[in-house]
Amino acid sequence: MPSIGATLTGLVLTRRVVALLAGTLAAPLVLSGQAGDARVASSSTPSGQGLVALVGGTLIDGSGAPPVSNSVVLVRGDRIQRVGSVDTLAVPDDYVRISTEGMTVLPGLWDMHVHLLYAGHTNIQYWHRTYTDRFERETMPATALQLLRAGVTSARDLGAPPAAVFATKRRTAAGEILGPTIYAAGPQLTHEPPDWARFYRRGVSGAAEARAAARALLDAGADVLKITDAESMTVEEVRAITAEAHARGRRVAAHGRTNAEIMIGLEGDVDEFQHIGAAADDGGYPPALLAAIRARIDSGRPLYWTPTVGLPLRGEYLQGNRESLDDPENYAGLPALIADDVKTSLAAFSPRPAPVDTIRRKVSQLRDAGVRLLVGTDAGLAGNFHRHAMWQEMDAWVNVLGIDPLATIHAATGLPASALGVERDAGTLAEGKSADIVVVPGDPLRHISVLRDPAMVFTRGMQVK
Ligand SMILES: [Zn+2]
Numbered sequence: 001m002p003s004i005g006a007t008l009t010g011l012v013l014t015r016r017v018v019a020l021l022a023g024t025l026a027a028p029l030v031l032s033g034q035a036g037d038a039r040v041a042s043s044s045t046p047s048g049q050g051l052v053a054l055v056g057g058t059l060i061d062g063s064g065a066p067p068v069s070n071s072v073v074l075v076r077g078d079r080i081q082r083v084g085s086v087d088t089l090a091v092p093d094d095y096v097r098i099s100t101e102g103m104t105v106l107p108g109l110w111d112m113h114v115h116l117l118y119a120g121h122t123n124i125q126y127w128h129r130t131y132t133d134r135f136e137r138e139t140m141p142a143t144a145l146q147l148l149r150a151g152v153t154s155a156r157d158l159g160a161p162p163a164a165v166f167a168t169k170r171r172t173a174a175g176e177i178l179g180p181t182i183y184a185a186g187p188q189l190t191h192e193p194p195d196w197a198r199f200y201r202r203g204v205s206g207a208a209e210a211r212a213a214a215r216a217l218l219d220a221g222a223d224v225l226k227i228t229d230a231e232s233m234t235v236e237e238v239r240a241i242t243a244e245a246h247a248r249g250r251r252v253a254a255h256g257r258t259n260a261e262i263m264i265g266l267e268g269d270v271d272e273f274q275h276i277g278a279a280a281d282d283g284g285y286p287p288a289l290l291a292a293i294r295a296r297i298d299s300g301r302p303l304y305w306t307p308t309v310g311l312p313l314r315g316e317y318l319q320g321n322r323e324s325l326d327d328p329e330n331y332a333g334l335p336a337l338i339a340d341d342v343k344t345s346l347a348a349f350s351p352r353p354a355p356v357d358t359i360r361r362k363v364s365q366l367r368d369a370g371v372r373l374l375v376g377t378d379a380g381l382a383g384n385f386h387r388h389a390m391w392q393e394m395d396a397w398v399n400v401l402g403i404d405p406l407a408t409i410h411a412a413t414g415l416p417a418s419a420l421g422v423e424r425d426a427g428t429l430a431e432g433k434s435a436d437i438v439v440v441p442g443d444p445l446r447h448i449s450v451l452r453d454p455a456m457v458f459t460r461g462m463q464v465k
Helices: 010-021 124-149 162-173 207-220 235-247 259-267 287-298 315-320 336-346 356-369 389-399 405-410 414-419 448-452
Strands: 051-055 071-076 079-085 096-099 103-107 109-114 152-157 181-184 188-190 201-203 224-227 251-255 272-274 304-306 437-441 456-459
Touching: 109 124, 109 389, 109 414, 124 152, 124 162, 124 336, 124 456, 152 414, 152 456, 162 181, 162 207, 188 207, 207 224, 207 235, 224 235, 235 251, 235 259, 251 259, 259 287, 287 356, 389 405, 389 448, 437 448
Parallel strands: 051 096, 109 152, 152 181, 188 201, 188 224, 224 251, 251 272, 272 304
Antiparallel strands: 051 071, 071 079, 103 437, 437 456
16 A cells, blocks of 8 residues: 655655655654654654644544544654643643644545646647646546545546556655655556557456456556446456455455446456436436445445536536636646646536435445445546645535545545545544644535535645645
């Protein structure tokens, strides 16, 4: 699993990180390195050990448990050392004490469906033709930093050219660029991609080829595999991919837009589906499909689902309210020419209103069947910016779909870590876990949109906002 592995050596890096962060720091910048080698980039942190105490705010630990008031979170290097309350957990003298009074402390958020290569442009094919050479050095570092500023400290990329996204993953893990912990699929596996999509989708024909492609991707660094358009594949092909991944403790996510691809995915033993396919009059999921979902869950293996409904559910609003598309934060870190290109494309952006009732119905069918929903945004697609996609998705869950805010936060913290099999290392605020922490003003259980502007963001113990 990704870790801060590389030691943050030398002044070059420190200056670079500090420069990137200029003006955004609320407290000393703590750069944590390998265990026992924590470094401090600011002389105002006295200990030199990355010892920080967040004191006083309400804590939501990401496990789904109710909040704890007057909390204390002790961070040591890149790990959470202890969690308690002001009555039960004293703050040692050598810790940098940061007040979280009046705020809520929660785990860094997990966006389970992003595309780091995209930056909101409306024409994907044009984007591929024009900017492929610039993904690794320009767009991906910009979108990764935007995610971090949004409080997203873990992100799963579900479709990108492998060299660029695996390099971005390594560079963020090493601290060379600022971004969330990245879990990357690389290219999507499918039967035969259209020509324009070949550079980020890989065609497989037959079980042997599917198995070989899965193996090659896992060898190259894929944390998860992604299947697209499973209805054009055989069950044997899907099963070859899932068997290869499961043998290595990795998971497989498949598109779930159509009933046919969901059925093949279930038969082929995928772990998770993406998207809710919805037409206004499709009547919801049919009983046979729901029975297959229940049978799978009854067999003892959980089924996860990332509905990615935030963008479709705000389509109608965006038609008449376009100011949010102009927010400079949407374009932060992008070269001016690329940013202008995205803005120009959005002048003609006219999102279709989504069938809200159908989406609501299908999401509640899945929840009733025992599916575990995960928050993911499809960030990067037209008008769906990494800086704002996450809170907007969560706002849609709470205020359009009527999902409980605490359950929504669980689906954006503890549950995603479980879905990826990394729950022992990250996802909740508990002893020994990765110190990925977001502090927001006010109470997200009352107003989920306070997640929009985190007051503080820590990734692996390093404060980046
Ligand atoms: Zn996607």
